[in-house]
Amino acid sequence: MELLLAVVVGGLYASGLYLMLRRSLVKLLLGLVLLGHAANLLIFSAGGVVRGEAPLVAPGEITPPPGAADPLPQALILTAIVIGFAVVSFAAVLARRVFEVTGTDDPAAMENGS
């Protein structure tokens, strides 16, 4: 499972970076999205993929049962997803605005517009 995740994460990073290097606003945006997904999955697999029990503390105990899944990476990912959502929405609006103002979706063509 970890090997599979590693391959997926690597594939996401590679395709994200490839898309960002293309000269197109939409592909740039998609590349950013993929990078974010790659980072989230990386946290997930780095946190340890176990088919464990829910980390619930039984009555009278003070610690979760041994072998329970670690909930913290998932909390981190949840936060990162929320932040990523906000940032990507902003980037999408910005990209649209850039297209409206400059009339091109090629980032290289707008460099000398100032």
Place this chain on the structure above:
Amino acid sequence: MSSGWIVLLPLLAPLAAAAAGLLAWRAPRIQAALGIVGAGAQLAAGLGLLQQVLREGVQAVQLGSWPAPFGITFAADLLGAVMVVVTGVIGLAVTVYSLADIDPGRRAFAYFPLVQVLLAGVAGAFLTGDIFNLYVCFEVLLMASFVLLALGGERAQMAGALTYVTLNLVSSALFLAGVGLTYGITRSLNMAELHLRLGVVAESRPELVLALAGLFFVAFGIKAAVFPLYTWLPASYHTPPVAVSALLAGLLTKVGVYALIRVLTLVFPPLPGVGTFLLAVASLTMVFGVLGAVAMFETRRILSFHIVSQIGYMVMGLALVGSDSPAVRAAGLAAAVLYIVHHIIVKANLFLVSGIAARLGGSFQLARVGGLAAAAPWLALLFLIPAGSLAGVPPLSGFWAKLAVVRAGLAGEAWWTVAAALGAGLLTVLSMVKIWTEAFWKPAPDTATPPPPAARWRLALLAAPSLGLAALTVAIGLYPRPLYELARRAAEQLLAPSNYVAAVGVATAHDSARGDGKGGQ
């Protein structure tokens, strides 16, 4: 630890001002007033915090009253407290300047609350004791800076904002990946606890820790704009209104440098080769930044490239932590801290002054302006103080900062980097002289189109913050000892992380937590 709540005040004050400002969406005047109050409160809280840290050592607070590795830690050591005070100074200066500089269109879209959000994010980054929260604070300040940069929607702004947003998002994604891997290796995100655990990991798996450090270096290196990751900065910083440029130029890259200092002194154990690597990066950053500035003929572009070059001096100070001698390590870090404080004040001020000059002369293009020394002698003086300081003319603050860096470099026998620092310093003088002769000294060209004279109150409002920052520069220049002492003590604290760890209280909690099988590894 109960008195530790003062640690949160510099973060909460601007955040509260921003929230209240957003409630007053249709009343930009109220937002502006709240902006002044928020920035002023942040400065006051920062000063209070600095005093507390000076008196009682590192301050820490745990949110939610959970003990250290479980609760969310905020901690202030001398470096953090000093940075917060400078943030307050710049925040207040820029907010006052914005009253006269920012047009109604931008004000109507919450310009002032956005500045407050940015200030809160910056203060949060300086004060957090948790590496995931550092990521969150980075995102908060980035989001505010994205909007500030793009607000107004002019053509040049759009292209600049696109570059800025893209590169910073890549940096954030790398940082996030680094945070995730750190947790995977150590099962902790608390910086004080990471200090303890990564030291242990480094003994058995040094290559793993070095790779992590590399990931963090690239992430923070993009934000700090070091060679070769700086290209986004000169492409974007000259595009927004001058008040925004000053805010970003003064504070944001320095948050990156701060993060580098924090991570390399507290989180990671001493790593082999890092000092040499950073010295090379510092030299190249100084040289490439200053060469870029030489080629430019637009005031804000020149100043943007100088940010890059000046970052090199700070990284040079930090690089000396790789030295074998404790005295060199302390001198290098102290020089870096001194340089950051000096640079934030001077660089923000130069942008503010360039804005006034463009308002009087009609353009940022050096070829199209001239004669400002005769037309506005007061402005010439206002420019000469920060420009001289940036170039390192005694007795201004930049002279002492450069002297400290170069002396530390000589003591650390970093000959090449010292040579680069001196050469870059010389070319900085050239750049400042270029702006001086073109904008101020030569007669105004026939093509110059001076705008209609601005109202007196407006000029006074623009000049006042610049005058205040110039006064600070002169004060540091004439009486550098207190600030240098502060920087020296901050460096000593950074080099003895046990104080920080003890204040966060993680060592004891760590021992008691070990038995409960946290994380299952």
